[in-house]
Every structure is written in C-alpha cells, then in structure tokens.
Amino acid sequence: MKRYLLTTLLTLVTVLFAATSWAQHGWPADFWAWRQQLILLSGLLLMAIMAAAMVLATRAPWLENRLAGLDKVYRIHRRLGIASGLLLAAHWLLKLSPPLAKTLGLAAPMLRHGARHGGGFSLIGLAHGIGSWSAYAVLALVLLSLLRLLPYGFWRKLHTLFAPLFLLGAFHGAILLPGAFWLTPVGALYALTMLAGGLAALWVVAGRLGHGRRHAGTIVSVQTPQPGVVEVCCQMDGDWPGHRAGQFARVTFDAAEGAHPFSIANGDNPERQLRFLIKALGDYTGRLADTLAPGMAVTVEGPYGRFLPAPAARPQAWVAGGIGITPFMAWLDSFAGHGRVLDQVDFYYCVPSAEQALQLPRLQAQCQAAGVRLHLLESRHGARLRADMLPEVDDVWFCGPQAMGQTLADDLARRPGRKPRFHAEMFAMR
Helix, strand or coil: CCCCHHHHHHHHHHHHHHHHHHHHHCCCCCHHHHHHHHHHHHHHHHHHHHHHHHHHCCCCHHHHHHCCCHHHHHHHHHHHHHHHHHHHHHHHHHHCCHHHHHHCCCCCCCCCCCCCCCCCCCHHHHHHHHHHHHHHHHHHHHHHHHHCCCCHHHHHHHHCCHHHHHHHHHHHHHHHCCHHHCCCHHHHHHHHHHHHHHHHHHHHHCCCCCHHHEEEEEEEEEEEEECCEEEEEEEECCCCCCCCCCCEEEEECCCCCCCEEEEECCCCCCCCEEEEEEECCCHHHHHHHHHCCCCCEEEEEEEECCCCCCCCCCCEEEEEEHHHHHHHHHHHHHHHHCCCCCCCEEEEEEECCHHHCCCHHHHHHHHHHHCCEEEEEEHHHCCCCCHHHCCCCCEEEEECCHHHHHHHHHHHHHCCCCCCEEEEECCCCC
C-alpha cells in the first residue's frame, strides 16, 4: 500500500471514469469532447489525490501502523502533494487550451446555442470563480513547499491552508460534476473521497491535529555537548504514555514557533524523562541553546515512528550519518537497561571527523557494554561508507541524510550475495 498508493488511486479513478464516460457518451468525437472529458478526469484525479493527502495529514495512529511510521506517512503525503500540483496544472491548462488548439487547427470554433444568462447569483459561476482562485493558491503553496524557501515554523502555519483550499476545491467539483455521474461507480468513489477528505480537512481547520497525543513537561537541563548541538532533557508529566527506543516526538518549546520533530535519544524509563539531541540546522534550532533554560514548560506530541530494532540475535548492520545517531543511542540505552548483548551487530557511524562525532566517549562505552562493533568513518580522512564494507546480514538499519541512505540501499541491492532488508528513518517532514 505505501509503495503503490498513488498509482492505485490514479488507476482506479481513471478506469472507473473511462468506463462511465464510454457507457454514457461513447468515444469522444472531436477536440471539444476530448477536452471536456479530460477536464473532468483531471479534476476527479486531483480531488482523489488531495483527499488522500488530507487523510494522511491527520497523523492518525492507524495510518502510522499501516504505513510503518509517521516518517513514511509524510513521505507519501509529499508525493501526493507533488502529484496534486501536476494534476492541477494539467486541469487548468486544459481549461485554457482552446485558443492554442484553434491556432494549430486542432479545433473548429464551438457553436454556442442559446443566450448566456445575465447578472444575478449563480452556483456554477461561484464554483468557477472559487476553483480559479483556489487553484492559484494551491499551486503557490506546492511551489513554496518544494522550494523550501520559508522557515519551518512559518511554512508549517502556511501549510495548514491546504485544508480550507481542499474544501473549496470539493465545492467546485461537486457543483460542476455532471449530474449523470453521481449515480455511477465513479460518482460514488468521488463522494467517498470528498467525505473522507472533507472530514480530515475540517479536523485540520479545527486545530485538532495530534491533540490527543500532546503531553506537558518541564525542561530539566540544557547543555551544549559540542558546538552546534544542544542536549535538552525534559521531565514529562504523569500522562506521558512512554515510548519505544527509536521513536521521535514533535516538540514545542515556543508556542509561536510551533512543534518541530526531534528523535528521542534515550530509551523508555520509569522516571518519564526524555533526552533530545538537536543539531543547529536553521535559525530556530540555532537559537535553542540561548533561549532554553531549566524550568521552562514544554509540550511533547507523540511518540511517533516505527524505527524499532530487530531482535538482538539477528545479524544486522546499523548505519548512522551525523545527527542520525540519536535513535541508535536510544536503542543502546534501552538494550543496556534490559541487559541485552548485541554481538551480531556492526555499527557504522559516518562523520566528517571524530571531533564532530556526537558524544563519542558515551557512544563507545554504550557499544562496548552491549557488545556492538563500532566503526567510526571519518570522511576528512578519506573513510567513506561503501556497501561492500558491510558484512552479509539479515537487516540494515539507516538513519541520516536521505541521499546517503538511497545510495546505500541501491548499492546493497546490486551487491552479490544475500540481500538484506533495508530499514530507513526518512526524517524529512516537509
């Protein structure tokens, strides 16, 4: 499902529409008939994809379980957003195509029968107007999301505008969809997707995203273990449900900035304490060391994620790049708490230099206590990870830059011998 959701939706809507259109009108006879059918098809595809994206945006626990983690949910959500932008562009290019088609001799002038209605209110006119302006807004939001020109906090607030824009698009489609389509399978599918997407959009507009998974806490300590990294320890209140090593949370230190996702760097513990290692990757995270202090309130939403370790007895390789070390630290902390020995694990930590390795002495002690073989790869000294460095294992676990992870996965798939299962934390939330 997680791999083929987009393809399945596009195929299902296209097949149902083609069958319905053929049964009602037969093969399109000319440019104008083709244009009308393609406008309808692109609109139906667009709204189905946007509805799926809205449902994924709810961060529902059942979706996270089904799609193997919130990071995977967000990745699919992003793909659906890109597809929505492309379909929206195609939909409106088809609307604007007659002048070009006439110039190229592809279409004869359309004969209009009867007079147009004069002034006065018209639902169809309103739907056309709403569709035009909401289309421009959606395209602008898609481009801003892809270009990543805006600070995360501002982008996050702007991104919520997709919900009301979806509702406007649903109104546009419901008014302009031909009445004959409503009692067909494609009409039923459209109604179901609009219902699901509309409910999800209303949930977003009402500000209910993650509401039931927000928990209050207090900052216990703030430290800077090395330049550009801040360690924040939080004491959670009694309603914190606990977490599993490898999960992350959406943390709000400043209500105006909103929540940011950070990996939890320690295992679960009876004291309900959470440790976050945050790298300065932007203006907001770069200021945390100066703005946070013990005693400040914090809101933690979660836990999220399914980056959970395989059984210790299974041969496996762990690969971390940069700040991607944090979930593995949580694993080691959790294993130490349960006295587990991981003598079949090779751990590859990729950093520019040992000086930039995050809390290296602590990591080395954790690995030694757990029986994990730690391999420190320093790129400044020419040491770079290659797939042939990894032993033949059942599983490879990766957390780090996406490009690095994709390259490793591709190289492992081409490597002779046993093909390991590849697990990656896709920690990109926009």
